[in-house]
Amino acid sequence: MKKDLKHRIIEMTKEDLEKIEMALLNHLNPNLELVREIASHLLFSGGKRLRPLLMIHSARLCNYTGGFEIEFSTIFEYLHAATLLHDDVVDKADTRRGKKAAHIHWSAPKVVLTGDFLLALSLDIAARTRQPEIISVIAGITRDMSQGEINQLEKKGKLDLTEGEYLDIIEKKTAVLIQGACQSGAILAEASMEKQDALKQYGFHTGMAFQMADDLLDYTSTKEALGKTPGADIREGKLTLPLIHSLDNASPKDRTWMESIIADNEVSPEPFELFKEKLVKYGGIEYTRKYAQDHVEKAIQCLDRFEEGPSKELLCMIAGYSIERKV
Amino acid sequence: MKKDLKHRIIEMTKEDLEKIEMALLNHLNPNLELVREIASHLLFSGGKRLRPLLMIHSARLCNYTGGFEIEFSTIFEYLHAATLLHDDVVDKADTRRGKKAAHIHWSAPKVVLTGDFLLALSLDIAARTRQPEIISVIAGITRDMSQGEINQLEKKGKLDLTEGEYLDIIEKKTAVLIQGACQSGAILAEASMEKQDALKQYGFHTGMAFQMADDLLDYTSTKEALGKTPGADIREGKLTLPLIHSLDNASPKDRTWMESIIADNEVSPEPFELFKEKLVKYGGIEYTRKYAQDHVEKAIQCLDRFEEGPSKELLCMIAGYSIERKV
Numbered sequence: 001m002k003k004d005l006k007h008r009i010i011e012m013t014k015e016d017l018e019k020i021e022m023a024l025l026n027h028l029n030p031n032l033e034l035v036r037e038i039a040s041h042l043l044f045s046g047g048k049r050l051r052p053l054l055m056i057h058s059a060r061l062c063n064y065t066g067g068f069e070i071e072f073s074t075i076f077e078y079l080h081a082a083t084l085l086h087d088d089v090v091d092k093a094d095t096r097r098g099k100k101a102a103h104i105h106w107s108a109p110k111v112v113l114t115g116d117f118l119l120a121l122s123l124d125i126a127a128r129t130r131q132p133e134i135i136s137v138i139a140g141i142t143r144d145m146s147q148g149e150i151n152q153l154e155k156k157g158k159l160d161l162t163e164g165e166y167l168d169i170i171e172k173k174t175a176v177l178i179q180g181a182c183q184s185g186a187i188l189a190e191a192s193m194e195k196q197d198a199l200k201q202y203g204f205h206t207g208m209a210f211q212m213a214d215d216l217l218d219y220t221s222t223k224e225a226l227g228k229t230p231g232a233d234i235r236e237g238k239l240t241l242p243l244i245h246s247l248d249n250a251s252p253k254d255r256t257w258m259e260s261i262i263a264d265n266e267v268s269p270e271p272f273e274l275f276k277e278k279l280v281k282y283g284g285i286e287y288t289r290k291y292a293q294d295h296v297e298k299a300i301q302c303l304d305r306f307e308e309g310p311s312k313e314l315l316c317m318i319a320g321y322s323i324e325r326k327v
Numbered sequence: 328m329k330k331d332l333k334h335r336i337i338e339m340t341k342e343d344l345e346k347i348e349m350a351l352l353n354h355l356n357p358n359l360e361l362v363r364e365i366a367s368h369l370l371f372s373g374g375k376r377l378r379p380l381l382m383i384h385s386a387r388l389c390n391y392t393g394g395f396e397i398e399f400s401t402i403f404e405y406l407h408a409a410t411l412l413h414d415d416v417v418d419k420a421d422t423r424r425g426k427k428a429a430h431i432h433w434s435a436p437k438v439v440l441t442g443d444f445l446l447a448l449s450l451d452i453a454a455r456t457r458q459p460e461i462i463s464v465i466a467g468i469t470r471d472m473s474q475g476e477i478n479q480l481e482k483k484g485k486l487d488l489t490e491g492e493y494l495d496i497i498e499k500k501t502a503v504l505i506q507g508a509c510q511s512g513a514i515l516a517e518a519s520m521e522k523q524d525a526l527k528q529y530g531f532h533t534g535m536a537f538q539m540a541d542d543l544l545d546y547t548s549t550k551e552a553l554g555k556t557p558g559a560d561i562r563e564g565k566l567t568l569p570l571i572h573s574l575d576n577a578s579p580k581d582r583t584w585m586e587s588i589i590a591d592n593e594v595s596p597e598p599f600e601l602f603k604e605k606l607v608k609y610g611g612i613e614y615t616r617k618y619a620q621d622h623v624e625k626a627i628q629c630l631d632r633f634e635e636g637p638s639k640e641l642l643c644m645i646a647g648y649s650i651e652r653k654v
Contacts, residue, residue: 032474034481086443090436109417112439113477116413119443120469123450127462135454135462142447147359150440154361 005321012314013053019070020052024077027121038106038114043081045097050318051076051181054206057311058185058199061303072129072188076181078122079138083145083177085115090149091236098227134184141180148172157237159259163244167208174214175207182206198302202315205299210322212292215240216285217326219276225326231272234262241291246284254278292323332648339641340380346397347379351404354448365433365441370408372424377645378403378508381533384638385512385526388630399456399515402449403508406465409445410472410504412438417476418563425554461511468507475499484564486586490571494535501541502534509533525629529642532626537649539619542567543612544653546603552653558599561589568618573611581605619650 010017024043028036052073059069087093088101089108095101103111119142126138152169155161182203186196217226218233219242233240239247239262247255261267261275279285299319306312337344351370355363379400386396414420415428416435422428430438446469453465479496482488509530513523544553545560546569560567566574566589574582588594588602606612626646633639 032478035474035477086439090440107480108435109480110477112413113417113473113480116446116473117470117477119446120466120473124463124466124470127459127466130459132454132457132459132462135459136451139447139451139454143444143451146440146443146447147362150362150437150444151359153434153436153440 005317005324009053009314009317009321012310012317016053016056016070017049020049020056020073020077023070023074027074027078027125034106034110035114035117038085038102038110039081039118041099041102041105042084042096043077045099047077047080047097049077051080051178054178054203054315054318055181055185055188057314058182058203059189060185061199061306061309061311061315062186062189062191062195064185064189066188068129069185069188072125072134072184073181075122075125075134075138075184076177078118078125079141080177082115082118082122083149085111085118087149089115090153093228093232095228129188131187133187137180137184137187141176144172144176148176152238155239157262158239159247159262161239161244163241166239166241166244170208170211170215171204174211175204178207178210179203194305198305202299202302202319205295205302206319206322209292209295209299209319212241212288212295213323213325216242216288216292219279219285221326231267231275234272234275235265235267237262237265241288242279242284244284245287246279246282249282249284250278254282289323296320296323332644332651336380336641336644336648339637339644343380343383343397344376347376347383347400347404350397350401354401354405354452361433361437362441362444365412365429365437366408366445368426368429368432369411369423370404372426374404374407374424376404377537378407378505381505381530381642381645382508382512382515384641385509385530386516387512388526388633388636388638388642389513389516389518389522391512391516393515395456396512396515399452399461399511400508402452402461402465402511403504405445405449405452406468407504409442409449410476412442412445414476416442417480420555420559422555456515458514460514464507464511464514468503471499471503475503479565482566484589485566486574486589488566488571490568493566493568493571497535497538497542498531501538502531505534505537506530522632525632529626529629529646532622532629533646533649536619536622536626536646539568539615539622540650540652543569543615543619546606546612548653558594558602561599561602562592562594564589564592568615569606569611571611572614573606573609576609576611577605581609616650623647623650 028039055073055076056069084096085102088096089103089111093101094104123138126135148169152173155165179200180203183196183200186199215233218230218240221230223229234243247258250258258275258278261271267275296319300316303312303315355366382400382403383396411423412429415423416430416438420428421431450465453462475496479500482492506527507530510523510527513526542560545557548557550556561570574585577585585602585605588598594602623646627643630639630642
């Protein structure tokens with residue numbers, strides 16, 4: 001079933017995906033070779049292109065027929081890539097999508113500047129929409145994402161991070177971009193405010209579910225599936241929902257033990273297995289799974305007002321996929 | 328005389344400058360405290376606000392009466408600050424405007440993210456102009472600047488950097504932003520294409536002169552005036568016009584000696600004085616001064632088509648100031 005959903009999405013979007021790849025390549029071509037090389041390392045390393053797909057099908061769901069949805073959808077992949085490059089430098093991450101992170105190959109300064117370049121490229125394409133609302137959405141995304149990352153950085157290792165603080169961080173670091181992609185599709189189609197809002201909400205819930213699933217996978221997945229060693233979050237001192245909920249419910253003894261593991265920057269496999277058992281025991285895994293599932297249901301409800309058709313079907317599938325995926 | 332020009336500019340723009348400060352503060356207020364703190368460290372450390380002034384008076388020269396020129400001029404100060412934050416991280420600079428660079432006070436990642444935030448803020452204000460051309464200009468600036476910085480980084484220590492390569496680098500790292508500020512003022516005023524082009528050209532020449540003067544000051548100024556130790560460029564292996572021209576004309580023996588100084592990351596005061604003498608001897612200082620002066624004259628010629636008045640007078644003075652300043 002899980003494999004099916006992924007394959008069905010890929011099947012339904014085969015043609016779109018090919019055109020997205022072409023468009024992503026085309027915009028990079030006229031630039032400085034080094035910039036292209038660094039940008040390509042990340043951009044063409046097996047990204048799922050979910051953000052472009054969400055924009056394209058949000059536009060189509062609102063009956064957009066202008067013919068530029070593929071072109072403009074690249075805005076969100078470039079923006080996503082820009083933030084990943086900066087985040088990897090900020091987090092000093094070694095790997096990304098099973099490959100060495102860009103700043104391991106090139107120097108951190110070059111990677112930061114390539115991130116700036118991709119942000120500018122994204123903005124340049126956005127300006128071509130001639131829709132100031134789309135520009136405002138993108139400005140808001142960039143602002144929220146940088147604040148979210150700084151906030152997360154500031155709160156690294158903070159053992160009493162609350163659920164509310166966590167929700168604020170993941171909204172800013174993940175949901176706003178997915179939300180913005182969906183909203184921009186609706187704006188491009190000049191949809192009614194009701195439809196714009198509905199797709200914005202859909203994107204918000206899908207994005208929240210997506211990040212919660214990501215935070216779960218860091219505990220429940222394997223190195224082979226993830227392309228990086230699970231447990232990165234506690235190694236970096238990032239408290240996510242499975243852990244926050246479990247700490248709240250743990251016995252004082254277990255809580256103290258878990259805190260000692262978080263304080264330790266290197267977590268060897270054996271204690272990590274035991275740590276995961278605590279997350280199951282104190283309900284953090286199940287709580288997060290249900291929370292993400294709730295968001296998926298809300299996302300799908302947001303699509304009620306739209307006519308049936310392939311784009312609606314696809315958006316429903318992507319919402320579902322956000323929590324059923326293994327990577 | 329030199330002091331006069333600076334004081335006359337300040338006198339003529341006193342009211343504008345106060346309003347610019349207020350606007351810069353206002354936009355920062357609603358944000359995360361840490362972001363505000365890092366951004367303020369650089370933003371309110373004695374910047375000359377040349378870019379906002381250039382936009383404001385370009386708009387007024389084109390008879391803009393919409394009343395938003397101060398508000399929108401902050402776009403270019405935030406954008407400038409964003410690039411300074413990233414550049415200081417990239418160059419590992421210790422000081423900026425006589426103060427410790429931001430990444431010495433906070434961590435480099437936080438400074439990078441604050442740069443992203445300021446870029447987003449700039450973009451957000453740009454979107455409020457509702458003029459897609461202004462957004463395109465800003466996207467182009469950001470793209471050029473990041474490519475220019477990467478290019479400069481890639482060419483650090485390259486002893487055979489040509490004059491053409493140098494001109495390309497300074498156009499991208501400095502001139503495009505000043506050019507964009509002037510051009511955007513004209514676009515805001517909905518000026519004719521001829522006037523937009525004239526102000527764009529004015530900005531280009533002023534920007535080129537400004538950077539050449541900056542590159543001269545790194546050799547000819549004092550620590551007290553600059554707020555940092557002169558000679559930063561050769562310490563960082565950055566070849567600028569005074570040096571490129573002198574290397575081209577130096578005797579083989581002097582050239583070899585100069586190259587050995589460039590290769591050395593620490594240049595003590597005595598050899599630095601001798602080094603400067605070579606730049607005078609081989610004409611690099613004079614050549615650069617004339618080159619900058621040419622740009623100033625061309626900048627002022629671009630204003631010919633405009634009516635006389637305080638904004639034209641001010642723009643002429645700023646072009647002149649770009650090479651007469653001591654800081």
